[in-house]
Amino acid sequence: MYTKIVDNAVSKYPYSLGDLKKDHSHISFPSDAMSRADIQTEYGIKPVTAVSQPVVSGHNTVEVTPTLVGGVWTQTWDSVLKSPSQVTEAEKVGTKLDESAIDHSGHVGERCTEVAPEWDGTQWNRTYTWAAATWLEKRQEEYGGPNIQFEYLVENGVDAFITRQEAIKAKYPKG
Numbered sequence: 001m002y003t004k005i006v007d008n009a010v011s012k013y014p015y016s017l018g019d020l021k022k023d024h025s026h027i028s029f030p031s032d033a034m035s036r037a038d039i040q041t042e043y044g045i046k047p048v049t050a051v052s053q054p055v056v057s058g059h060n061t062v063e064v065t066p067t068l069v070g071g072v073w074t075q076t077w078d079s080v081l082k083s084p085s086q087v088t089e090a091e092k093v094g095t096k097l098d099e100s101a102i103d104h105s106g107h108v109g110e111r112c113t114e115v116a117p118e119w120d121g122t123q124w125n126r127t128y129t130w131a132a133a134t135w136l137e138k139r140q141e142e143y144g145g146p147n148i149q150f151e152y153l154v155e156n157g158v159d160a161f162i163t164r165q166e167a168i169k170a171k172y173p174k175g
Contacts (some may be wrong), residue, residue: 001048010065051075058124084116087124092117094126138172
């Protein structure tokens with residue numbers, strides 16, 4: 001990797017043999033031009049020491065302009081906080097929503113849903129909110145599971161079961 005330096009500052013990075021030929025189209029360069037000290041000195045070309053791309057949880061790492069470290073131009077990385085939509089499941093901290101374990105006390109007719117994670121300065125935390133349940137969710141909650149419906153049917157008969165289902169439908173109409 002190479003960079004073009006003008007007035008002790010990076011002018012272009014990365015800088016390739018193709019860039020050198022384009023900048024000096026009237027000159028024919030050998031294929032090893034970028035690694036030759038005489039050409040590097042004459043045209044302001046400096047090698048850039050590679051640095052492994054760091055992995056920072058909850059962040060994207062992006063390559064930025066090389067920096068001069070101890071007289072050596074060095075590849076530089078910047079860590080940029082991800083947007084909530086880019087955060088992976090593995091980067092989220094907190095318990096994943098378990099519908100069967102939710103206490104609905106005080107939240108009748110509502111459902112708990114996971115929303116965008118929030119960054120607290122050190123980690124991405126799962127966040128949840130209560131939202132109004134749809135008519136279908138309200139019906140399903142009041143109907144109960146198949147075992148509850150079957151038990152009601154056996155204990156109260158078909159007519160009582162149908163009356164109960166119709167009352168729930170009237171209580172939570174479609175739409």
